[in-house]
Amino acid sequence: MIDVQNLNKKYGNTTALDDVSFNVGKGQTFGLLGPNGAGKTTAIKLLCGLIRPDSGIVSLNGKTDPTLIEVRRSLGVVPQSLAIYEELSAEENLHFWGRIYGIRGRKLREKTADCLKIAGLLKRRKEKVSKYSGGMKRRLNMVCSFLHEPSILLLDEPTVGVDPQSRNLIFDTIEAMKKEGRTIIYTTHYMEEAQRLCDKIAILDHGKILDIDNVENLITRHGGPSHIEAELEEKISDVEKIKMFVDDKDIQLEERIIRFKTSQPMESLAKLNRSGLRFHSIKVQTANLEDVFLNLTGRRLRD
């Protein structure tokens, strides 16, 4: 569906993308996760043909020229900046974008109503967009890209500056699009979003992809061990007994509380349980994408 090979892009002396390659299958949600300036927006612009790469190939639905009209019709792009007319109402905006894609008459009215419903703007559809809150504008900005039912959606940080309610609405919408079988590329610097929405994630930093895989594998590879804190029902005196079942040599025992790190938390806990230990409570802090990024780059995502 989407195939990107050895993409390079420089702005003057600054490397925006450095030999980037990835592919996204039909119906998959692919995340580009990286801090600001990592090259996410450049990647989106190259994918939709707004800028040309210095080298490399972008293939969308088998076509290597994203500027072809038939390719563009299959694309829905949600740019990072608001791409709506604030002087018009939500309904007028949707009508305009629909007409640009050749949608007319009853179909346009139906699609407009659907989009307004998805964005939660049905009641305020006649109001000028300039009177909307930031979250409402973001929601409208997003649904304007769905109107023509594109098979590929490119979302460039759609939740920037959005309130929690609008963020959840945007997530629900993206998940609904995913269920409909659309292929989605989603850029973000929020690891929670990537973790929630994406089937596959590319960790991007300084224009380079550091690794690509699903969340679980990325964490397994780069996230480091999970931290476990378990409270036992009875006090034990010999810590060596526990060490037999846990591969952490630095295991700590304080009264009835044991703390250890493991890359296989469930298996370790099961082994301890089988050895006769009874747990009063267990806290498992697994690694996340933030840890993945930290371990890969030595920096935090939002540094």
Place this chain on the structure above:
Amino acid sequence: MNKVFFLAVKDIRVLMSDRGNIFWVLVFPLVFAFFFGAIYSDAGEGPTGMKIAVVDEDKSDFSTSYISKLESSDALKVSLLSREEAIEQVRKSRIAAAVIIKKGMGDGFEAIFNSEEPKIEIAADPSRKMESGYLQGLLAKAQFEALSGNFTDRNWMKDQISQWRGEIEDANDLDTRQANLFLDLFDSFDTLFDDINDQNLKMGFNGDILNFSQTNISRESDGPLTSFQITFPQAMLWGILGCAATFAISIVKERAGGTFQRLLVGPTGRAHILAGKGAACFITCSFIMCIQYIGAKLFFKMPVGDLPLFVLAYLCTILCFVGIMMLISTLGRTEQSAGGAGWAIIMIMAMLGGGMMPLYFMPAWLRSLSNISPVKWGIYALEGAIWRNFSLMEIAIPCLILLAIGFAAFLLGVYSLSKQQD
């Protein structure tokens, strides 16, 4: 084509949704045309006489009659003021001159014709010599007209003769023979004024002094018939300039926001977007032209010499500024920078091209310099159709220049826009 239409409609809606835009493209040009049109035509009252102030320090019957003669003159617009007020008005150039009628003016012939102590004083700016000379002629004429009333007054004349008789009798340096000659003449006048009937007195002693007959001949149409014919081409240009600047800024605004990108990644090419902007600008300017034309005809009674040529001139002017709009839109990456640069260029073009002060009133060197401004050619073409009585061949020159400038600016703008990576 549909896409261009939808883009144009959207742009017009966006433009019209902003009251500020409406003011600049529609209201301001009309206000401009009306305001300056009224100023150039002296508040629309038509031709008026020379404004003077009269100070009556004499307060006699003669001075009253004299003032009424001045007031009845079409060539003068008289206001009665005190000496201080009158001189202040002259100083501030609000009036051409102040005429001060001194005390004693109505004391008779002696006072009126006393060259040693003039009873009428003219206070005027020395740089306005021509008006001053003209005024002296008008004052003399009024003076004789006032006097002719006294000549038909039997008693006043007999009083004057009695006064002169007394002066001759008292004159010691006059020899007796000469004195008798005057006294005989005065006796004859006395007899005449005693015996002549009223009808003959009026016929014989009344009449205009140095009277003229006037034939009104309208000049050939080598200039505008009304001041609005000067200000409306300017106003129309301001409408087009406002429109061009607004649309140029709207292109920058779309580029700075995300809408330009969204349009580019849709099934619309750059050409569609620019054509849509151009079409919107063209339609809006045409609409403004219609409003201005109707306003000019209905409310200002502005005659238009040749309507088809006027439409041709207007369309060429719009096309020229649509091209310039495209170029202006590439001058900055933000609304502020493009807006600032755009308005600066427009103001210079307008100043040079007669958008502020009519070319008609400009010095020759500035008129030559104005050739570099498309505003000049726009106004020239419009004036050609409105009052200069241009033929098709004559109007073709400014029209072709406008089209050439517009085309060159359009190409340059599109090239520059395509070079700027969005």
